[in-house]
Amino acid sequence: MEIHIDLTGTRGHRDAIYRQLRAAILAGRIRPGEALPPTRELAQRLAVSRTTVSAAYDRLTAEGFLTGRVGAGTFVTASPAERPSPVPDGPGVRPLPEWDAVPPPPAPFAPAPEFDFRPGVPDLSRFPFDTWRRLITQRLRAGQADLMTYGDPQGHAGLRAEIARHVGVSRDVRASAAQVVVTAGAQQTTDLVARVLLRSGDLAAVEDPGYPPPRLVLGARGVRVAPVPVDASGIVVGAIPAGTRLVYVTPSHQYPLGLSMSLDRRLELLDWAERNDAVLVEDDYDTEFRYTGRPLEPLHSLDSRGRVVYVGSFSKVLSPALRLGFLIAPPSLVPALVKARYLTDWHAPNVEQAALAAFMAEGGFARHVRRMRKVYRARHELLSAVLARDFADFLTPLPSTAGLHLSAASAADTGPLVRAARRHGVRLYSLGDFGVGERRPGLVFGYGAVAAERIEPGLARLRALADEGAA
Numbered sequence: 001m002e003i004h005i006d007l008t009g010t011r012g013h014r015d016a017i018y019r020q021l022r023a024a025i026l027a028g029r030i031r032p033g034e035a036l037p038p039t040r041e042l043a044q045r046l047a048v049s050r051t052t053v054s055a056a057y058d059r060l061t062a063e064g065f066l067t068g069r070v071g072a073g074t075f076v077t078a079s080p081a082e083r084p085s086p087v088p089d090g091p092g093v094r095p096l097p098e099w100d101a102v103p104p105p106p107a108p109f110a111p112a113p114e115f116d117f118r119p120g121v122p123d124l125s126r127f128p129f130d131t132w133r134r135l136i137t138q139r140l141r142a143g144q145a146d147l148m149t150y151g152d153p154q155g156h157a158g159l160r161a162e163i164a165r166h167v168g169v170s171r172d173v174r175a176s177a178a179q180v181v182v183t184a185g186a187q188q189t190t191d192l193v194a195r196v197l198l199r200s201g202d203l204a205a206v207e208d209p210g211y212p213p214p215r216l217v218l219g220a221r222g223v224r225v226a227p228v229p230v231d232a233s234g235i236v237v238g239a240i241p242a243g244t245r246l247v248y249v250t251p252s253h254q255y256p257l258g259l260s261m262s263l264d265r266r267l268e269l270l271d272w273a274e275r276n277d278a279v280l281v282e283d284d285y286d287t288e289f290r291y292t293g294r295p296l297e298p299l300h301s302l303d304s305r306g307r308v309v310y311v312g313s314f315s316k317v318l319s320p321a322l323r324l325g326f327l328i329a330p331p332s333l334v335p336a337l338v339k340a341r342y343l344t345d346w347h348a349p350n351v352e353q354a355a356l357a358a359f360m361a362e363g364g365f366a367r368h369v370r371r372m373r374k375v376y377r378a379r380h381e382l383l384s385a386v387l388a389r390d391f392a393d394f395l396t397p398l399p400s401t402a403g404l405h406l407s408a409a410s411a412a413d414t415g416p417l418v419r420a421a422r423r424h425g426v427r428l429y430s431l432g433d434f435g436v437g438e439r440r441p442g443l444v445f446g447y448g449a450v451a452a453e454r455i456e457p458g459l460a461r462l463r464a465l466a467d468e469g470a471a
């Protein structure tokens, strides 16, 4: 390859060769995979010593721009991403200590195990791919330039109207589109609410056991988080510490226990919030999938004082990859929450929001929910039946009539069985994985990611492991 390198004067040739080669690689003039001339050849051409060229090559190799292959020559590294950082790990700017307590995010593409009982994921093979493709294409084909500019931080107006209608019909949540804020999944709600209501050092409370992300979001903002025990009726209101400003709860399907908060407990919690000037974040994350009975009224519907932020998600009904959810806030909080969304990341992607609004408006969303409810109900029934038949000696399923997971209490530590199961292709979690103070023994079985016909063989493998002494 003919590389043009300018050398003037008699000094600094090594640096000049290094800088010009580096610039050529970064600018893409020499592409990944291309070979550099042998050091002897380039030295001759530039009329410098071979050591000078070798030193420049060595530095570029050490910085990850070049790779030497024995007998073949020196090549530009295949992809810039493979270049190691020139700064070693250790020194440099350190994050706040709050971040040390936050575990690394889960690996995004962990290969699916043979039997996947992880909770919280829907059956993605049943995502309405064809309809979604049509809805997205229609938005793009229509040449709607307004979808390509900055959008409304509160969310696409059509989508907010559909969300208000949906929660009104399905959950009796009375709210106008003006109270809806579209979020990047349920997870963003806790962050936005904390931004507008809490200072570092303030106190918040979460259910224990509970869904970890809200606790971590609050902790990372410097908020002190109290884990509060949950009994058969829901969060133990009497155990919420004085001075708590925010309580995050999952009343319709406690995560991970699966219980529904009793009506008395809901009223007690609302009353507590009013007396303590606190906000309740009500996460109704998988409420669309209810298999028997009528759900109790959400806290939001029982609240007449503007204490509740209601949270919904499209992660369970459609896909977590959309990163679309919503909150419904008391009017007093909406403007600040919209500003917080604007300052955080401005808004959710417009085209996807518009596609979802159309999906809901044309009835496809409701049909998809009905279809998936049947699918999950069958899995829920099968899982419950097999647990009752084959695991009664050490597992007691907890009452649950909704959602995408089922939990079972145990008298014995289930950690060893979970670890053995994972080694043998069965992914599941211990109830203790979701505990902060108290780590209850028990198992959590998700049935969104496991096909119905995989449930019995998966549980048979688990039974065999338990019989081998892993329980």
Ligand SMILES: Cc1ncc(COP(=O)(O)O)c(C=O)c1O
Pocket (backbone or CB within 6 Å): 119, 120, 121, 184, 185, 186, 187, 188, 211, 250, 255, 283, 285, 312, 313, 314, 315, 320, 324, 325
């Ligand atoms: C309790 C709970 N809330 C919310 C979510 C969904 O979060 P997001 O909408 O951020 O995907 C999950 C998903 O697992 C969950 O288990």
